[in-house]
Amino acid sequence: MEREMEWWISMPKVELHAHLNGSIRDSTLLEFAKALGEKGVILFSDVEHVIRKNDRSLNEVFKLFDLIHIITTDHTKVTRITKEVVEDFASENVIYLELRTTPKRNDSIGMSKRSYMEAVVKGLRAVDAVDVNFAPHYLGEGNPLKFGPVSDICNGTTKRKIFVRLLLSIDRRETTADAMETVKLALEMRDQGVVGIDLSGNPTVGDWMTFLPALKFAREQGLSITLHCGEVPNPKEIQAMLEFLPERVGHACFFKEDHWENAKSSKIPV
Numbered sequence: 557m558e559r560e561m562e563w564w565i566s567m568p569k570v571e572l573h574a575h576l577n578g579s580i581r582d583s584t585l586l587e588f589a590k591a592l593g594e595k596g597v598i599l600f601s602d603v604e605h606v607i608r609k610n611d612r613s614l615n616e617v618f619k620l621f622d623l624i625h626i627i628t629t630d631h632t633k634v635t636r637i638t639k640e641v642v643e644d645f646a647s648e649n650v651i652y653l654e655l656r657t658t659p660k661r662n663d664s665i666g667m668s669k670r671s672y673m674e675a676v677v678k679g680l681r682a683v684d685a686v687d688v689n690f691a692p693h694y695l696g697e698g699n700p701l702k703f704g705p706v707s708d709i710c711n712g713t714t715k716r717k718i719f720v721r722l723l724l725s726i727d728r729r730e731t732t733a734d735a736m737e738t739v740k741l742a743l744e745m746r747d748q749g750v751v752g753i754d755l756s757g758n759p760t761v762g763d764w765m766t767f768l769p770a771l772k773f774a775r776e777q778g779l780s781i782t783l784h785c786g787e788v789p790n791p792k793e794i795q796a797m798l799e800f801l802p803e804r805v806g807h808a809c810f811f812k813e814d815h816w817e818n819a820k821s822s823k824i825p826v
């Protein structure tokens with residue numbers, strides 16, 4: 557079992573569905589929660605078991621995300637989490653990572669969607685355990701991604717290399733205007749590794765059509781689109797989402813045969 561695990565870890569991998577705040581180290585989350593507990597902001601004993609719990613229902617998952625957002629959302633923490641998440645994926649030999657996160661506004665601490673994203677980019681720049689490539693460059697014939705270790709000429713060591721591409725998520729609780737703000741921010745941050753827009757959030761909340769204007773605008777401007785799709789049984793939404801031809805869909809737990817055929821014939825990776 558252990559050797560099998562070693563083999564899995566040693567395989568170079570691509571990770572196409574990582575949520576920043578869904579990939580935080582438990583130890584970091586507990587450390588932050590403890591500090592907030594000491595300040596009296598939360599009751600650590602209430603929170604600890606929620607963080608440590610393994611099997612969660614869909615509703616419990618989204619309650620946990622709300623808690624995580626209370627615990628993590630300040631600029632310094634966002635930067636640290638980003639750095640650790642990239643280092644953790646690289647340590648498992650992920651060589652290409654599509655990392656998504658929902659830009660958050662929190663007026664009480666002077667956080668805007670933009671400053672949240674700047675904290676994320678700062679985290680990417682802070683990684684030094686591996687060489688992080690997140691600057692966009694033309695991907696085409698004659699200019700493919702060059703995977704493999706890179707040499708650090710200064711000290712003669714070889715560092716692993718990871719390609720990171722950022723996606724800005726729209727939460728299904730948001731409004732059309734919020735979504736449009738996220739898309740505009742993504743467009744402004746294209747030179748900092750942002751390649752696309754993700755639609756995520758509790759699948760039982762809201763209507764994806766609310767975000768269609770923003771998603772269409774994003775596409776017109778050349779951003780890629782990834783949709784959380786079929787996480788709950790909603791055949792109409794699944795069909796409409798597939799017809800939109802997103803570059804990726806996530807989950808697909810409730811796809812029926814015709815949805816799979818549709819996704820396959822449209823060559824949409826799940």
Ligand SMILES: CNc1ncnc2c1ncn2[C@@H]1O[C@H](COP(=O)(O)O)[C@@H](O)[C@H]1O
Pocket residue numbers: 575576577578617621622656657658659725727756757758759784787
């Ligand atoms: C379990 N399946 C899922 N389905 C839908 N959305 C999900 C998700 N898992 C995570 N998210 C979305 O990602 C956010 C956390 O990361 P960020 O704060 O954006 O970095 C969650 O609040 C939710 O909106």
